[in-house]
Ligand SMILES: [Zn+2]
Ligand SMILES: [Zn+2]
């Protein structure tokens with residue numbers, strides 16, 4: 470079974486209390502569907518079903534391997550280089566997010 474060897478690189482162990490949305494979409498005036506946070510640096514980006522896919526673009530450009538979903542009730546993480554989903558119990562907290570601008 471595939472194992473993720475990147476969990477030790479996690480720099481974000483406490484999720485932010487709230488975020489305003491995808492950092493890059495907010496800057497560029499874009500819209501997002503679902504939000505993901507980079508566990509390497511705390512960058513907030515949008516999912517691969519969003520037009521600009523900023524979370525995976527961030528992982529590609531920085532090499533930060535792990536993201537976690539910021540959607541309410543979701544706690545899964547995804548490792549890009551290993552292409553596996555996982556749970557990281559060391560990451561705590563939950564984040565208030567605004568509704569998706571694509572759905573409103
Ligand atoms: Zn990994
Ligand atoms: Zn975005």
Ligand SMILES: [Zn+2]
Pocket residue numbers: 507508509510511512527531533
């Ligand atoms: Zn990052």
